[in-house]
Amino acid sequence: MFIEINPHDETPIYTQLMYQIKKNIVLYGDSLEKDLPSVRSLASDLGINMHTVNKAYNRLVEEGVLSKSKRGYFIQEQSSLIQHENVKEAMLEKLTQIQIDADIYGVSEQTISEWLESIKIQMKEEVEK
Amino acid sequence: MVFNLFMVSIFILVGIINGITPYYSRRGTPFGITVPGSYQKHPFVQKLKKKYLVYNIILSVVLSIPIFFLSRLENIETQEMWSSVYFSIAVLLLVAVSFILYLKCRKTIQIWKNKNNVSSDIKKERIIIDTRYHEELNTVSTSSIVIAQIIIVLVTVGITLLFYASIPDEFPIHWNSQNIPDRIVEKSYLSVLMMPTIQFLLVPVMAFSHYSFIKSKQKLLSNYPQSTSKHSKIFRRAWSVYFLISSIALQLLLMGTTFYSLFFTDDVGMEYMGILVGLFVFWIVGYSLFLTWKYGQGGEKLVFSEIDDFSQEVTEVDEEEYWKWGVFYYNPEDPAIFVEKRFGIGSTINMARWQSWACIGGLVLFCILIVLISIVMV
The missing domain is CATH 1.10.10.10 (Winged helix-like DNA-binding domain superfamily/Winged helix DNA-binding domain)
Structure with a gap:
């Protein structure tokens, strides 16, 4: 890798x-x-x-x-x-940060979803290279 | 006359080899100065490389001219003495002036960079490595280089002892430029084994040389990590094979010299020795030049030949602050001991690691040991 x-x-x-x-x-x-x-x-x-x-x-x-x-x-x-407890905690914390930024900068849930999609596509493209 | 021609050609060869170094070193660091991708093929940089080559050749030609005047001396002994004095001085001068030339080129590029605002974007810097690199390297193993050499040494010792009785009571261990023996020693078990002992001491030297090269940390071009990884491994494999053959060739040459000195000091033997030496030099110099030309440093030449468009998304991390004069690597944060050269072909040491100094110390010790042994045993 x-x-x-x-x-x-x-x-x-x-x-x-x-x-x-x-x-x-x-x-x-x-x-x-x-x-x-x-x-x-x-x-x-x-x-x-x-x-x-x-x-x-x-x-x-x-x-x-x-x-x-x-x-x-x-x-x-x-x-x-397995999903360890501290993994859940860490992810919740990061998601909270994203939620706060989304609220403060007026980024809609749909935009976030679209961003997630494009990230997934980007990662797929990396594999294909 | 032949001897002097030989000396002159060596000088000029060294000048050429020195001079072509910038052409086969890493493209991103001409003369050890970081130059961003878009400027690497700039005419200014190309012209500077050419200048360096031309000056090196001129330097070596100029330094080799006095050798012809030395051949006019009639007394062979005087000629040899002055030749060796001159040779030592000339080699030192060649190295020193060439290095000053190199430093001047560095200065020139730095000034050019400042004048034209040439700089790389720090935000684009990335380190990219292949975790499978060392695993998949698959070079010749260092132990095979040790074993091959030891076998030859044992054969030398074996035959020497087997035919001990056939060795004359006195045998030569040094010849002058006319191939006439000028140092003769008395036969004893110690004196006949001097050369094989030196052969034996060279085994770890050659092995270490190989080991330090293949263990060097990987250096991938951030824009083309897969291609660089592939070609870097090919590069190391090719040189690894060269190391193996060169170690064997060296040991065979020394074995030949031992037998020549002990059994065959007559004219027929001398012809064979001449051929042997010639072949050896041809291999060592010729094949390494070939490998340099074919692969460049780290296989970079192959990487660039594969690329259609030169992308600039990311760049390598600028290590210039850790490379003193562009040739001495000192980085206390870097755990690596052996690293690829920034200017030149091959590897060098991280001077901030104590293991590097231990290796250098060990090598120096070996050299001293070899000299001492040749004195003590005869």
Whole structure:
């Protein structure tokens, strides 16, 4: 899988890394190799601190997206992904933020739906490339 | 005369190789200065690269002229002494002046960038990597390079010891420019094993060279990650095979030299040695030039040949602040030890990592060891 990081973005790098991994899982699912590069290898390739990669990997393990064994980190079977309580909390928080912004800037629910649709289409197009 | 022609051609070859470096280095960093995509093929940049090439060739030609005057000295020994003195000075000058030329080119580009407001958009910067890169790299393994060399060393030692009795009581270990032996040593188990010992010490040097190259962190063009990943792997594989063959060739050359020195110091043997040396140099220089021409740095040449339209959606992260003079990489935030060169072909070290210094220290130690051994054993 390809991981893209924006070093100047406001979003912290470990968050970007988490979502890049999750995005790849969503887009490519079963065709992905299950084993991920080691913390050192990934950190070295990205040129970032090993703690950052460690944090991202471990958070994903907490969320149930990855599993950790002596041999390294692996992508969990998607079917075994249960909705953890903290996942629901995190998503509610983000949705609340979007709702607040939608209200304050007068963005209708329909527009939000349309945006979601275009995002889904964009992601589909990425796979086709 | 042949010897001097040989020396002159080496000088000019070095000048040419130095000079063509900008043409095969990363296009995004000519002379180690970041230049955004739309300006990379700008006539100013192209002209500068040409200037650098021409000046390097002129420099090497100028420095090689005195070699012809040296050949007029009649006494062979005086000629050799002055030749080696001159050669050392000339090589240092070549390196120093070439480097100053390079620094001037850097300055020139920086001034041009400032004058024309050439800058890249920081907001477009992205790091893109392929998580499967190292897994799918599939180069020749470093252990096969070690094993192949060890086999040759063992064969050398084996044959040397097997035919120990046939070795004359004295044998040459150094020849002058006329191929007449000028250092002769007495036969002993220690002295006959000197060369194989050096062969043995070269095994980790060649192995490390290979290892550091294939372990380098990946460097993908942000606009073409799939293409770069594919061609970068091809690039490393090709050079990996070159490393294997070169290590074997080196060991075979040294084995040949050992046997020549111990068993065959006659005219027929010398012809074979000449051919062996010639073939070796031809391979080392010729094939590496071929690989450079074919792939460019990191396989970039193949990537650009595949592209129809040059897109500029995103760019690589500007690392200029971490590259001192464009050639020394110092980045304490980067855990990588071996990185691809910014200017040139191949890899270099991250000087901010202690492991890099350990490797350099180890290499220096090896060089000292090799010199010491050749002194002690004879």
